[in-house]
Amino acid sequence: MMMEACCDSPSIPADPDWLSRVIIRKIAKSDLPALEWDGEYRHLRRVYAISYQAQETGRTIIWVAEHPDAGIIGQIFLQLISDRLELADGINRAHIYSFRIKAPYRGSGLGSIMLEKAETCLRADSFRYVTLNVAKANHKAQRLYQRNGYQIISHEPGRWSFPDDEGIWHDVEEPAWRMQKTLD
Numbered sequence: 001m002m003m004e005a006c007c008d009s010p011s012i013p014a015d016p017d018w019l020s021r022v023i024i025r026k027i028a029k030s031d032l033p034a035l036e037w038d039g040e041y042r043h044l045r046r047v048y049a050i051s052y053q054a055q056e057t058g059r060t061i062i063w064v065a066e067h068p069d070a071g072i073i074g075q076i077f078l079q080l081i082s083d084r085l086e087l088a089d090g091i092n093r094a095h096i097y098s099f100r101i102k103a104p105y106r107g108s109g110l111g112s113i114m115l116e117k118a119e120t121c122l123r124a125d126s127f128r129y130v131t132l133n134v135a136k137a138n139h140k141a142q143r144l145y146q147r148n149g150y151q152i153i154s155h156e157p158g159r160w161s162f163p164d165d166e167g168i169w170h171d172v173e174e175p176a177w178r179m180q181k182t183l184d
């Protein structure tokens, strides 16, 4: 069983008004190490670097949520065009992935604000649909998406491969639902 570390985890924000101090902005290259969350996501270093390169060529946008004291506490990646056109076709449909908020900052509305940020950007560029894949076991995230207007449209086998920070390839299989929202 995996136990959450207690001693070195960030603590719950003492400032009840912490959310009003959070800024959501596009990622800069110097932010990439902060996405590794002190090692928990180090294995995704190359994946993040590839996504950052995609941002440089206009294929992806990465937003981070930054608190002046806590640093980067959330992220959402938005793929505008993909090889899988049913996920993102560069014109009508875009795809959200790698969306997460650090545990102490969840449940206060930041995730919903970041989702809205991605959707607002897409509306401004006349996209009509936003898609995402959510693990079938992740009921909490599914609830959030459903409340925000996303509907399940298909099953996703959830098979993908990635090179870790040492270049060793890993295969992942995480059955998921593909969800979609039509933007007004």
Ligand SMILES: CC(C)(COP(=O)(O)OP(=O)(O)OC[C@H]1O[C@@H](n2cnc3c(N)ncnc32)[C@H](O)[C@@H]1OP(=O)(O)O)[C@@H](O)C(=O)NCCC(=O)NCCS
Pocket: 099, 100, 101, 102, 105, 106, 107, 108, 109, 110, 111, 112, 113, 132, 133, 134, 135, 138, 140, 141, 143, 144
């Ligand atoms: C999914 C995730 C990004 C949501 O972020 P979040 O900041 O917790 O999202 P929100 O705070 O907007 O919404 C979460 C819950 O808090 C509630 N909430 C929002 N604002 C609130 C407030 N001011 N007071 C009390 N509760 C609030 C929401 O109603 C929601 O309730 P629910 O659990 O019944 O659905 C976050 O839980 C996460 O990082 N999870 C791990 C990674 C993950 O699963 N990512 C999604 C992959 S598809």
